[in-house]
Amino acid sequence: MGEISGFQVGVIGALFLSVASSVSIVICNKALMSNLGFPFATTLTSWHLMVTYCSLHAALRLNFFDSKPVDIKTVVLFGILNGISIGLLNLSLGFNSIGFYQMTKLAIIPFTVLLETLFLKKQFSRKTKFSLSILxxxxxxxxxxxxxxxxxxxxxxxxxxxxTCVGQILTNTIQKKLNVSSTQLLYQSAPFQAAILFVSGPFLDQCLTNQNVFAYKYSPIVLGFIVLSCLIAVFVNLSTFLVIGKTSPVTYQVLGHLKTCLVLGFGYTLLHDPFTTRNIVGILIALVGMLLYSYFCSVETKRKQDGDVSSLSQVREKDTTLLLLSHENENSKKPLV
Structure with missing residues (x-):
């Protein structure tokens, strides 16, 4: 029971870190791009990953975690896939309207459910699907x-x-099958993600903005926000792997939509973005969906834990019975004096 309680505390901590860091970096990046005129999103993401890798390398040297060797081919392909995913999301935003881009992000949840059902044989209850629909x-x-x-x-x-769906499913699958922590997997894959974005980022950004990142005039305040964004990104990247590893890709996407609602709320409160009755109604409906999803997941988890405890008790009772029978047999074989 102590292990279960510790696991639950770890999940809550990972969820909180993910929400806090993601909302913070969105607000920071919005100020950087909208207010300070730095529009190079893909190149900025490559810098995020480079700083993340350097931070984890320093943490490794200080013995905060142990590096576990993972098949290099798996790590390279995984890193490249995630890098391509980020680049495609940025291109999607550049070539589509905001509304269609939001539809793209919404489609990730049902597509993830479909892939996990078809290829991983994972079962989702009707109640879970219903809560996701409301969300x-x-x-x-x-x-x-x-x-x-x-x-x-x-x-x-x-x-x-x-x-994006395949990358997030692999994040969960690799951690469990290869028995590596989120930190170890992120440390191994971050250089490859950073490399592909560092090479493609300036080209993609120029296609989308008609500006050259190397010709941009960097003021001290822009540099300050870039450094702050990179530092926050360390926690964003780490919490992403933590959440997916401890829960599931679908739960991570649900959490992502909670962040969307929070960003809308903070944008209105702190940045005075336009806010309508439709935004308020939508956020309230989404929160109902999130609460239902959390409740149904907790009920299913408790049911599974009770089943595991019951199975363990049955195994122990069976072992005890066999031990007693064995002891009785030995006594019966002893000669009578």
Whole structure:
């Protein structure tokens, strides 16, 4: 029971770290890009991953965690896939309207459920699917404004959905099958993610913004926000692997939509973004969906734990019975005096 309680505390800590760091970095990046005019999102992400790797390398040297060797081919392919996923999401945002981009992000949850059901034989209850439907409806109402379609944007969105879902499922699968921690997997894969974004980032950013990241004039305040963004990104990347490893890709996506609602709320409160009745209604519907999802997941987890405890008790009773029978047999074989 102590191990279960410790696991639950770890999950709560990972969820809190993910929400706090993600909301913080969104606000920081919004100030950097919107207010200070630094629009190079993909290149900034490559810097995030480089700083994350350097931070983890320093933590390794200080013995905060142990490096566990993982098959290099698996790590390289995993890192490249995640790097491509980030680049495709940025391209999707660049070639599509905000509304269609939000639809792309919403589609990640049902597609993840589909992939896990087909290939991992994972079962999702009707109640869980119902709560996810309410969540998606709420986020859609709160965030989707228009659905302007175009061929290139639609193809990019589809590729972004597929690579993101596969990458997140692999994050969970690799950690469990290879018995590596989230920190160890992130340390191994971050250099490859950073490399592919560092090479492709300036080109993608120039296609999307018609500006060159190397020709940009960096003021001290812009550099300060870039450093702050990179530092927060260390916790964002770490918490992402923690949450997916301790829970599931679907739970991580649900958490991501909670962040969307929080960002909308903080944007209105701190940055005075426009806010409508539709945003409020959508956020409330999404929160109902999240609460239902959390409740149904906790009930299923408790049921599974009770089943495991019951199975363990039956095994112990069986072992005790066999031991007693064995002892009785030995006594029966002893000669009578």
């Amino acid at each position: 998606l409806l709420g986020v859609g109402v709160a965030s989707i404004t228009d659905l302007q379609l175009n061929t290139v944007g639609s193809i990019l969105s589809l590729l972004a959905i597929v690579t």
